[in-house]
Amino acid sequence: MGVPTRDELPDVVRDVCGSHLALLDERVPGLVDGLYLHGSLGFDGEFHGGSDIDFVAVTSRRPTQVETDALRGIHAEIDKRWPEPHHDGFYVTADDLAGSPDVVPDGPGVLHQWFDVGTHCDVKHITWRELRDHGITLRGKDLRDLTIWSDDAALHASTRENLDTFWRSQLEAMEHHPREASLPQAAEWGALGAPRLVHLLVTGRPTSKSGAGRWAREAYPHHREIVEEGLRVRERPDDPSTYAADPDRRRRDLIAFMTEVIADGVAVPGPAER
Incomplete structure (x- = not known):
């Protein structure tokens, strides 16, 4: 569509x-x-x-x-x-x-x-x-x-800075607030939000939260379960969760995934660097 x-x-x-x-x-x-x-x-x-x-x-x-x-x-x-x-x-x-x-x-x-x-x-x-x-x-x-200003290098730099500042600070906060980080909503927010920015840095194209999840499922197959959990919460909240019996495992998997994707995103070179 x-x-x-x-x-x-x-x-x-x-x-x-x-x-x-x-x-x-x-x-x-x-x-x-x-x-x-x-x-x-x-x-x-x-x-x-x-x-x-x-x-x-x-x-x-x-x-x-x-x-x-x-x-x-x-x-x-x-x-x-x-x-x-x-x-x-x-x-x-x-x-x-x-x-x-x-x-x-x-x-x-x-x-x-x-x-x-x-x-x-x-x-x-x-x-x-x-x-x-x-x-x-x-x-x-x-x-x-309409005339809408846009610059690839500026977009890349601001996205990378967002990962390196806001998202890193949120990751640190999750370490200090384990109960909140164990909730299903945290999985949707982090497992789709962080890779949404990394998708932009890698491909040069924006995407939706669900689009980021589908991309991350293929780009990070070893983190597939937590990505699927984020997509489940967003798209199919009534479906059963594979983390239902162990929400703390959901938190650990989410933190591990976000740590990796944030580091990967910050390391992506900008258009001029390429």
């Missing part, structure tokens, strides 16, 4: 985004020129229980304080109507997308029901690339008609 059209999106995604657009029209008319989705939804419409709806809103100007307060109220209303799935994203201008995400000024955004003005965690190179190649247009210019 490739990148889905709006009509091919899951009902809940259409409902949440439709309400978002209606509230924008009602409370801040003329502010938002375009609304777009990125993330796993852009890869064959992949959406499972626990998935988020990741959006980027393109504004006609920088929001005023009054408009920012209105946006805060809009997202509070969306969160009240739909506690799940999380509707996460940020507001930028078309000029922002035409340049590097490294220089985008602080702006409004929401993450897991927390609305704030600052540097949103998804204002980064992978978001620009996903929008360019796998984004979904809900309103405004088609993404293929």
Whole structure:
């Protein structure tokens, strides 16, 4: 199917985004020129229980304080109507997308029901690339008609840095919080999230969480069981787990797998180095 059209999106995604657009029209008319989705939804419409709806809103100007307060109220209303799935994203201008995400000024955004003005965690190179190649247009210019900045070397460097900093710190945290690291949700998060970045570094192409799991299953056959566990939790949560009798083994396998893939990803040379 490739990148889905709006009509091919899951009902809940259409409902949440439709309400978002209606509230924008009602409370801040003329502010938002375009609304777009990125993330796993852009890869064959992949959406499972626990998935988020990741959006980027393109504004006609920088929001005023009054408009920012209105946006805060809009997202509070969306969160009240739909506690799940999380509707996460940020507001930028078309000029922002035409340049590097490294220089985008602080702006409004929401993450897991927390609305704030600052540097949103998804204002980064992978978001620009996903929008360019796998984004979904809900309103405004088609993404293929927008100028979206992207640079292979910068994308590679930022992805490698993410592995070497954030993901290493999360790995260390798992060592200190064994109960949380033994949960099924940890397997989905780590066994699919870390190889998702490594897949990008190795192939040069972004993929979904499930796509990363299918790739890791072949790339790391000796870790197949923990990868299958991550895919099970994401795609088939009602299926039995091979770790049901020993969740601590799931934690040990997850840490061993993440340790290996993070080290492999950090070692992948960038385009210039190749």
